Amino acid sequence: MSVEITTAFVEQYSATVRMLSQQHGSRLRNAVEVETVTGKNSFHEQVGSTAAQLRATRHGDTPRVDTPHARRRLSIADYDWADLIDDEDKVRMLIDPTSVYSRQAAAAMNRSLDDVIIAAADGTAFTGATGSTSTVFDTGMIVAVTVRDVGVSSTDLGMNVAKLIEAQRLLDASEVDEIDTRYVAWNARQRASLLNSTKATSADYTTVKALVTGSINEFMGFQFIRSERIGVDSNGDDKVLFWAKSGMLLGIGKDITGRVSERDDKNYATQVFATMTIGATRMEEKKVGYILCDPATGPGA
16 A cells, blocks of 8 residues: 555544533523613612601691602623634634634623622622712621531531521511512532531431422522622632522613624634623612632531
8 A cells, every 4th residue: 555645534523613611691680680771870769668657646747757768870881702713714624613603702791791790799889869879788698607507516617508597587687578589699519518418417408409400499488590600708718699689780781792794904804793781780788698608518517
């Protein structure tokens, strides 16, 4: 056989481009209030609670009860994503990757949308007539990392039933309406920690196992959303968010849109472009909190 036969070998290429593991859709968008925003800022009026006055005499003056008013500002910002595909790239790859890049753009936008919501949950909100007063996160809505189940002596702990009970208590103590859907955003390791914390003796084990496997998504009055994008505090503990739906607002000036076009200034390369204009804010301090959870999966002992 001729030694030149190797020049006739044909390399085989896959017919598709595969996207690596990543979060594609937004996981938090449907768990918050959503409003369309026109302009750079939107203002949202709020009213507080009042108390009825005891009538002390017959035919007395009608009491005047001043209803407290507040205002919260939501600001939106622009987010963009773009990448170029040369015609030469298409030839070398033997396929057209444009559709994959479009999906990549949409996934990046959806992840950024979740990041904006997460940042707003415990970030500074802006209140007052002009929206210029800074309102910080209420530290009274933090469930400590040391909250533990009965019989556990460890100090810093991951997710457990006791922490969910405390989060539920914080919302109830603030008279958050029970018909206002409540959510928890946690990551995979804290989901595993909850399962471990109920293994030994708890009657909740079967329910939590169903929650972890996806058979159900509700426990202790919360609906659970997995997100690997939640933050950590200065000690490295996971900040598992919990909130009532009306406590968080997502403002959309322009929803996610995309365009695939030719760029004559880039040697007629194909550009995949995506953009959106969004913002988020915490609407009420007593409706949003987080649970500190040690990142080491386990129930403690």
